[in-house]
Amino acid sequence: MNWLKYSSPQTFYPLAGKMVPWFLASAAVLGAIGLYIAFFAAPTDFQQGEAYRIIFIHVPAAWMSMLIYMVMAFWAGIGLAFNTRLSSMMAHALAPTGALMTFIALWTGSFWGRPTWGTWWVWDARLTSELILFFLYLGYLSLKSAIDDPRRADKASAVLALVGAINVPIIYFSVKWWNTLHQGSSVSFSRAPSMASIMLAGMLVMVFAFWAYCIAAALMRVRCEILERERGAAWLRNLEGN
């Protein structure tokens, strides 16, 4: 099978259309299981009471905000290096979903911080670097839309995405490098997770639900990008239904 075939917008458009319902359905099923665990299977936390249940959306959203940025910077970089149209479109399609995930992480973090730390916001390393990530997404999106020539917009926004990528490891390690109010990671590769297994299971299911949702949203948006950028192309005229 020739995978490179799918690097052209013309062949990727229908393929993405076929994948979207599967990812949406997975997101819905996993989300339902995850929410059931979050609200009915997981017990009350002995320290934080019920407020801790925010973890089931906060952590997945925060992970997605960083992961999507890395994937976006990767595709932007590929587009910059090899001048491939679809890569740049993929980067553009990921940015709004990444920005929304960052917003969700900040919002849910704030609603969690209030009952546990007694404050909605604090200028701590983890929170501040996550806020910078949100501004990087917004900067990327506005730079892209400020330049009329799409190929030049691709290049300029790709440089911004690549330079901004340095912020992601800073967010990730901020709880280790600085003394922060934000707790350290509950899950890591190097040691056993510091949470009850049912809570961990619920969180991981929610992570996969968010993952599936973000892929579906990015694929839906890349199809829109393709329709916009390829406007007038001959292949679009033969498009039936899809």
Next chain:
Amino acid sequence: MQWASASEFFAMGGSALYVWGAYGMTMLIVAIELVGLRRRARTLREAAGRNAQAHSD
């Protein structure tokens, strides 16, 4: 099961504002993004359809 009644569930042990505020905003954002994407795709497909029509006439 954690909850004795539905009202106990919605009260979230006194943390209702925080828990439902966090979950509510997340649901709202997901709904807005999906509706927006659907609408954008439909508009673009209709435009592409009109374009195809114009070329075939």
